[in-house]
Amino acid sequence: MRFGKFPKARNCPHKRGNFTIRERLAAQDLENTVWQHDLSGSYQKIGEVRARQGDLPRALEAYQASLAIRERLVARDTGNTLWKHDLSVSYGKVGRVWLEQDELPLALEAYQAGLSIAEQLAAKDPGNTSWQRNLTVSQVGIGDARRALAELPRALEAYQVGLSIAERLAAQDPSNAEWQRDLWVSLHKVCLVLEATGSGSEVYRKRLHATLSGMRRAGMPLDPAARDLLAQLDRAAPREAPSVGASRSEADAATSRPP
Secondary structure (H helix, E strand, C coil): CCHHHCCCCCCCHHHCCCCCHHHHHHHHCCCCHHHHHHHHHHHHHHHHHHHHCCCHHHHHHHHHHHHHHHHHHHHHCCCCHHHHHHHHHHHHHHHHHHHHCCCHHHHHHHHHHHHHHHHHHHHHCCCCHHHHHHHHHHHHHHHHHHHHCCCHHHHHHHHHHHHHHHHHHHHHCCCCHHHHHHHHHHHHHHHHHHHHCCCCCHHHHHHHHHHHHHHHHCCCCCCHHHHHHHHHHHHHCCCCCCCCHHHHHHHHHHCCCCC
């Protein structure tokens, strides 16, 4: 997928003046791939800050500027796996903003583009856990977009694929807090869809509770979404497990973090 298929960003950061050192260097030599790569990383960081501030239009501008550079880099060297990974991440960043802006078809298209790259990388090096994890993140993004489009069976399919990868990684290193977080997020997403369709989610809820409880016992950091969900599950543990849908927005926010 080429950047030109997306709506062009208005007032992109690189068109406003007050160039940073990286912007000046990159502008002076468009053939210097190191400077271009560094600049793409700077735009991504700007986008992340703006997204945390709730400034989604400007976050999108920065992410799209980063994406455009990374597309050009990959086009120059299709064998560079680092650049491909960065491009996959950029599609996910853009997809997350469009999802939050209810641009659902665009969000799904971006997530699918990122997944396509992630699958190529993971197939090329199955032992690379970072690339395997990126598959989980991409599948969760696709699931989120399809759930928002009310395509629940296909959302569940994406979440379960992501869950299977998250389970393998978490089992490989139970002390890895990031992989344990991916596991509970994936379990929660599956629960949300099963509850929405009236299907049985009790098994997944118990696994979700066990995963979060295990993280707490191990002293792993729990973000506010995880703490709230664990408290809810703790309160209901002696009784019938409640719907976990009350924490849907928190878990959705948690998945917007970069891979």
